[in-house]
Amino acid sequence: MAGDMNRRQFMRAMLATGMTAATATSVADMAQAAAPQRGGTFRIGKGHGQTTDTMNPGTAENGYMVNLLQSYHGYLTEVAPDGSLAAGVAESWEAQNGGKTWVFELRPGVTFHNGKDVTPEDVVASVNHHRGENSTSAAKPLLSALTDVRADGKSRVVFELEAGNADFPFVMSDYHIPVGLSEDGSVDWKTGIGCGAYRLDNFEPGVRADLSRYGDHWDLNNRAFFDSAEIISVTDTNARTSGFITGDFDAIDRMDLKTVDRIKQNSGVTVHSVPGTQHFTFEMMCTVDPYTDANLRLALKWAIDRQELVDKILFGYGAVGNDHPIGQGQRFYNSEMEQRSYDPDKARHYLKKAGMESVSIELLAADAAFAGAVDAATLYQNSAAKAGIDITPVRVPNDGYWTDVWNVKPFTAVYWGGRPVEDLMFSTAYQSGVPWNGTRWSNERFDELLIAARAELETEKRREMYYEMQEILSNDGGLIAPMFASYVFGTRDKVGVPETFASNWDMDGERCVERWWFS
CATH class of the missing domain: 3.10.105.10 (Dipeptide-binding Protein; Domain 3)
Structure with a gap:
């Protein structure tokens, strides 16, 4: 990411290529302007959401909730923009016993929004939330081969499976399975407390959610550039499009493909099309x-x-x-x-x-x-x-x-x-x-x-x-x-976006709130 190189390093690199100091300064200024900036409130119009939505991650089933859950929750692993698996709350993992045993090492310094440290016991309770005879979670079948999950010391979680599973670390990236705050072995999802890059300040099912940056998140150098975000449910396509064109929304998903060519002609907007698995x-x-x-x-x-x-x-x-x-x-x-x-x-x-x-x-x-x-x-x-x-x-x-x-x-x-x-x-x-x-x-x-x-x-x-x-x-x-x-979504020109979008979900893997910024 451009923000990883400071101005002095950039100058040295440009001068080493034979560029003049004046030219290097100009290019450096442009690079600085293009780098992710912090600040502002990001407003999204989502073409999903219903009044029956809840914060229970196991029963979430629409794009609005995927975006919201991934904004205020943390996950053991994450799907990177290139489709590979990236570290999240877990900093590493390894297979043992032919993939029947997986050992995850938790990242130090990860905390929930109430300041409590994330522990292996929280992970165990979060996984068990989706298991059991009475579970109605959509993640239950993903964990059906799991015979045991246990804490091992202060930073390690061990998963035992009936048989080997080469893709098990990907399972832990599923949006239904965040790491939640536990008490007495159970996760209370109704509190809205997560360990993600943003806090959940307000949630009105089928209407809106309000988020603010969590200042103690472990990865603020690379995400959470907006001060706050508003995710608005607007299932009416015309209303969502109008709000985007007038600037009420900084970004919208599920663009009206009948009118997308006309929308492109409006000044100040960009339409993105990303092929994927949708x-x-x-x-x-x-x-x-x-x-x-x-x-x-x-x-x-x-x-x-x-x-x-x-x-x-x-x-x-x-x-x-x-x-x-x-x-x-x-x-x-x-x-x-x-x-x-x-x-x-x-x-x-x-x-x-x-x-x-x-x-x-x-x-x-x-x-x-x-x-x-x-x-x-x-x-x-x-x-x-x-x-x-x-x-x-x-x-x-x-x-x-x-x-x-x-x-x-x-x-x-x-x-x-x-x-x-x-x-x-x-x-x-x-x-x-x-x-x-x-x-x-x-x-x-x-x-x-x-x-x-x-x-x-x-x-x-x-x-x-x-x-x-x-x-x-x-x-x-x-x-x-x-x-x-293809995922077809729009952004106002003031919204900065990465060169590569994730294609596992809409709007950059439904992680636009933490990955994008105002330029």
């Missing part, structure tokens, strides 16, 4: 008729015009999907699979194999699912009609969508931010019986491969397993994943 989907519950029939599910997959959705919903800011959640840039993406395309004849063929000449179904959607979800459902209706499939799009309210519609109704529009490694994505949403398996799909072979691939340390063997898992899910699962969407 995918927009339609999910069928495989336990509810008619979706119990695998042939009917295939008929619906062949009846959608993927390229049309990329062109008309994403306006080119994305790529077609192949009915699984692994992105083209990920390590074990199956590049050998045939790309499914729009084919009404094949759709009708599988419909007949399901014993049907035609079928009528409802598809529930809202902009809370993704911008343009209702329009996407209408396009799907038109393409599916040519195969004898009658889809009726049903617009439902944005507020409460993630509690009353998704994972409740049998056919819904959904967005997923993806996960940095394949195991986390599959374990979160497609393993049999996990809370966020909205399709209720269950496949014995898939589950076997998931466990085996997690423990396999040889890269090529893991690749073969993940390839097969993508094929199984694409051909048998209840997921229709027609498109991978």
Whole structure:
């Protein structure tokens, strides 16, 4: 980061290259101006958030809460902008016993916002918050192979697993699993006390959150440049866009792709597009008729015009999907699979194999699912009609969508931010019986491969397993994943941003509050 080099070092470096003192001074001044500056209140308009949101990290399920949690909480590990794993509250970790044992060493000097030191006991309680028979946490399946977690001395935490897991340190970066303040072995998430770069001063679910820099954070040289931040929930796309253009917001996410070219013409704004793991989907519950029939599910997959959705919903800011959640840039993406395309004849063929000449179904959607979800459902209706499939799009309210519609109704529009490694994505949403398996799909072979691939340390063997898992899910699962969407967000020109954005979530991995600054 430019701020790591002081003015004297910069001058020496420039003079060593033969530049004159005057020129070096000028360049140094420009470098100083471009370096992250401290100060100001950063205002974000987020296209997510609902009145049912809580500060319980285990049940958070939308981009608003991901951004908020990562702003005031600290995590053992973090996903860096280049997709690698970076140290967080833990300064190091090592595998033992073939990856069945992981030992994390905590960073000294990390404190909670009330001044208390972060201890191994806090980590143990934070992890156990997501375990147990009565846990409703979305992180529960990620920790299902964990047999024991214990404190070992004043700075060490030991995790014992049923089998080896080469990706376990990535699990600890999941936004559901922050290091929380504990008392008597339990974490009280309602206090809003974290150990992140910002304090949580105010939280009004579905409305706003107010944050201020925590002056004793361990890494203030590299983050938390804003004095404070306001994260505002504005699910209405027009209102969010208007607030951005008028300067009420310094940054917004989920830009209206229909008008993004016009927005670019406004002075003082910049639009950013970042390809990543985000995918927009339609999910069928495989336990509810008619979706119990695998042939009917295939008929619906062949009846959608993927390229049309990329062109008309994403306006080119994305790529077609192949009915699984692994992105083209990920390590074990199956590049050998045939790309499914729009084919009404094949759709009708599988419909007949399901014993049907035609079928009528409802598809529930809202902009809370993704911008343009209702329009996407209408396009799907038109393409599916040519195969004898009658889809009726049903617009439902944005507020409460993630509690009353998704994972409740049998056919819904959904967005997923993806996960940095394949195991986390599959374990979160497609393993049999996990809370966020909205399709209720269950496949014995898939589950076997998931466990085996997690423990396999040889890269090529893991690749073969993940390839097969993508094929199984694409051909048998209840997921229709027609498109991978780039993250498209906007910043006012006074907002300074790094050269590289993280692509694991929107807005720089949903860490814009701690990574960006006012220039």
